[in-house]
Amino acid sequence: MSGFHCGVDFGTTNSTVGLCAAGADPFLIPVEGEQVTIPSALFFSLEDGSVHFGRSAVHEYMDGAEGRFMRALKSILGTSLMKETTQVGRDRMTFQGLIARFLRHLRTRIEAEQGSLPESVVLGRPVFFVDGNEAADRTAQDQLEAAARAEGFRHIEFQYEPVAAALYFERELNAEALALVVDIGGGTSDFSVLRLSPERSRATDRRQDILSTSGVHVGGTDFDRQLNIAKVMPRMGLGSRTRDGKRHLPVWYFNDMATWHKINQLYAPKTMRDIQALKREAAEPEKLELYEHLLTYRSGHRLAAEVEKAKIELTDAEAASIRLAEHGFLLDVPVSRAEFDTAVDELVHRIGTAIDTALANAGVAAEAIDTVVMTGGGAQVPVVWQAAVARFPHAQISQSDRFGAVGLGLAVDAARRFA
Structure with a gap:
């Protein structure tokens, strides 16, 4: 490995691999073509038995190839689905x-870049894989470690993802600072209050500099889900009643269709039978026909991708459209940024509460924070950005590498630990 040490950021939405030699600058290696980021997605083709990763997996699925598409697998760690x-x-x-199969792909990219696989690696992890359940959280880390070990990594250490982002940012400092790292990822939001300085950066053990960490199981995919439930699923029957007006249709079909890692489970014969039965007793059966289309053509993830696309467009625009056209099916749902903000209000409130918890646990007031380091794709959402920085009008706001800061910081940490 020519003296390079490895950090792997296996993210809910995107993943990166960083390398760093002792005393040198970290860098990200290409993990898909020339790209240094890769969507955390797999596609298993039923046509030729091939396995695709990242953008290739998304393309195969979106192109209508016959197969199984998997995404956001990190969000399953620590849950009952892992069993x-x-x-x-x-x-x-x-x-x-x-x-493990996805980590194997990252391993092959490391080997292609450096000629061999490092036995030691620092893996990133959220502050909480699972909210409010220490046993499940520990289980989630153990499951990720077991998956990495199965793919050839022998000496495995973990670092909190927001701490890793801070380690990368710290390299730019020329004076001591009290920093809050805000890391809004695809599946989790993590917050850490840390003491940073050029002198502290040389220490191998930084535990005394981490004043507090907090986190919440809220991320970009949750924003997609809430937008989907608020604007799209009512078109499919959510909130509708039976013909006799006595009850609403069951909500779980719609909630699961809006949840990335649950969509595949809906493509079962029983779900289709259930929806067809509901259609016969529904007051608005034409809505369930739209839902039936999603099942027939396995279009749930394509719809979710369009919801995500609209969310991203609303970062810079005041209005967007969630549009899916296929197989004689057309869905076109306009959405405004104000509607999006309303849909995700509860999630933003949870993020704000977690920030306040991080400050309280550190025993510092908002005024004491010198720098707020913003990282993660979800941090770009305007309502999230505003909620995060509003408490710190006096602080420097640092826009860190949106997708690469954690991987780079993990590589810095690996060089410090293993050199």
């Missing part, structure tokens, strides 16, 4: 095995 298996072609695989 189950899922059908992939002719085989049934565990979700831990699926995560």
Whole structure:
């Protein structure tokens, strides 16, 4: 490995791999073509048995290839789903095995870049994989470690993702600062209050500089989900009543169709039978026909991708459209930024509460924070950005590498630990 040490950021939405030699600058290696980021997605083709990763996986799925598409697997760590298996072609695989399969792809990219696989690696992890459940959180880390070990990594350490982002930012400092790192990822939001300085950066053990960490299981995919539920699923039947007016249709079908890692489970014969039965007793059966289309053509993830696209467009625009046209099916749902903000209000409130918790746990007031380091794709959402920085009008706001800061910081940490 020519003296390079490795950090792997296996993210809910995107992943990166960083390398760093002792005393040198870290860098990200290409993990898909020339790209240094890769969507954390897999596609298992039923046509030729091939396996695709990242953008290639998304393209195969969006292009209508026959197969199984998996995304946001990190959000399953620590949940009951990890104990189950899922059908992939002719085989049934565990979700831990699926995560290991993605890590194998990252391993091959490291080997292609450097000629061999480092035995030691620092893996990133959110402050909380699972909110309010220490046992499940520990289980989630153990599951990720087991998946990495199965793919050849022998000495595995973990670092909190916001701490890793701070380690990368710290290299730019010329004086001591009290920093709050705000890391809004695809599945989790993490916050850390840290003491940073050029002198402290030379220490191998930084535990005394981490004044507090807090986190919440809220991220970019949750914003997508809430927008989907608020604007799209009512077109599919959410909130509708039965013909006799006595009850609403069950909500879980719609909630699951808006949740990335649950969509695949809906593509079962029983779900189709349920929806067809509901259609016969629904006051608005034409709405359920739209839902039935999603099942027939396995279009749930394509719809979710359009919801995500609209969310991203609303970063710079006041209005967007969620549009899906296929197989004689047309859905076109206009959405404004104000509607989006309303849909995600509860999530933003949870993020704000977690920031306040980080400050309280550190025993510092908002006025004491010198720098706010913003990282993660979800941090670009205007309502999230505003909620995060509003408490710190006096502080320097640092826009860190949106997708690469954690991977780079993990590589810095690896060089410090293993050199």
